[in-house]
Amino acid sequence: MTERPPRSGRKTRVLIVDDSASVRQTLSDIISSDPALEVMATAADPYAAAERIRQEVPDVIFLDIEMPKMDGLTFLRKIMAQRPIPVVICSSLTESGSDALLQALEGGAVDVVTKPRVGSIEFLQMSRMQICDVAKAAAQARPRGPRPKPIVVERKLTADAMLPPVRANPARAMPEIGTKIICIGASTGGTEALRDVLEALPANAPPIVIVQHMPEKFTAAFARRLDSLCAISVKEAEDGDDVLAGRALIAPGNLHMMLQRIGARFRVSIADGPAVCRHRPSVDVLFRSAAQAAGANAVGVIMTGMGDDGAQGLLEMKTAGAFTLAQDADSCVVFGMPKEAIERGAASKVVPLARIAGEIMTAAHASTLAKSR
Structure with a gap:
């Protein structure tokens, strides 16, 4: 688009x-x-x-x-x-x-x-x-039109029909230093773009923290909807939530979210405060906190949206050693935030929406290989 x-x-x-x-x-x-x-x-x-x-x-x-x-x-x-x-x-x-x-x-x-x-x-x-x-x-924006209804395929029922499978034990899913923390920011057109990315990720995806510009009271429903569709778990972030492998945390509407390092683990902090780049939550606030708390252990992803929120923060992440991605013009509903980030030299790589999930897993795999050597 x-x-x-x-x-x-x-x-x-x-x-x-x-x-x-x-x-x-x-x-x-x-x-x-x-x-x-x-x-x-x-x-x-x-x-x-x-x-x-x-x-x-x-x-x-x-x-x-x-x-x-x-x-x-x-x-x-x-x-x-x-x-x-x-x-x-x-x-x-x-x-x-x-x-x-x-x-x-x-x-x-x-x-x-x-x-x-x-x-x-x-x-x-x-x-x-x-x-x-x-x-x-x-x-x-160019409207992407309604999402086609999923094709229903008959399948043999398992115990999942009554009881969901047990997800990873959070105590074992704590990211170690060296594990990539994925930080994503999006605005106009981002709700469906985020669904595309998160649905494509496997259950063992690295920890993810997300800022999507969205009004308060709607982010909880958005997170529940994604949680029902994705292999990873998705929830609206709460202050003090641990950042876990196989889980995405979405910043609550009208509140900022920041990444914090506590010893050998990470958690999020949720706080009120002035609008930054005209937004609360602000992508810049999340990205700057990731640059400071995680440095090269983070991956920054900026996606479709109007304005420049996240562009400076993505540059700070890149300067701190993080691998950074920007969504390309053709796949954006609005090529504003990614364009600004690209023009500032903040993006290590520019890719279409369909490749973002793969790039995330490639970055996580590279981190795993580096730790095993």
Whole structure:
């Protein structure tokens, strides 16, 4: 996939679809406040939105999930089947909406934002910045379309049908110094890209820590979804979690995650703090901590996303001796973060999405061989 060509200064046109008049007005005010964006139209339901799209195609659609007449997921599927347009899901900040959100991302939505709500001036300013940044990123994205349904193959049932196999004993899975710690950062388009990478990894993959720009309350559902699909275990990180082989830890939304070395083992620290590179969690924060705590024992991977978060941190990892990877332009939904890292000389290697899992295992295997000599 490649970025859309520049629009020669034309503003990004946004269509807002939400059954709440107050949400439509608030989103309109926020988006219109950015000189690079304009609200093309608003619609109270998908039928009104479809009629507006027939008159003029927007650059980006902000779409609610729960609406009368037709729900947002059904409308999203129709858009992706007929004429793919970058869609941003605008959702309430609830655990109950997490499954629908993940279905939307799997169905082709490029990103998600939480609905703006009345709060402090600082909160509203942060909300405005995030919504406008996501709109600009989505405008540069090429939707990858819905993920095809997996082929179901009949197989002989085993005990796994009732009881899952026992995973590695955490006490034996502690990474020794010299074991590679894989640090991954992603943003727009990253949820499905991360699924591609993690699904391709074997159960004995090296320890993985991940920052994916995503609102709070949704990262736990995202981690549970990946855990059900992957050979490795996946969980939303908690403060003090050990970094273990065969497990990926995902930074919780709205909190930073850092790698720490405690004697001969590693763990993560979860902390509040100011947004870094306009994000919390920030990829730069994770990558810098990895450079300091793990040095050459780390592997840095920067993937699809808008902006420059992670570029400086990846360079610091490389300078500290880490092997670093950047996703290539053709396989990115948005070639922003990897491009910035490549231009700064932070990437040891640039590879397509389909090769990232293999490169991770190659780096881990090289580390194992070096230790055995």
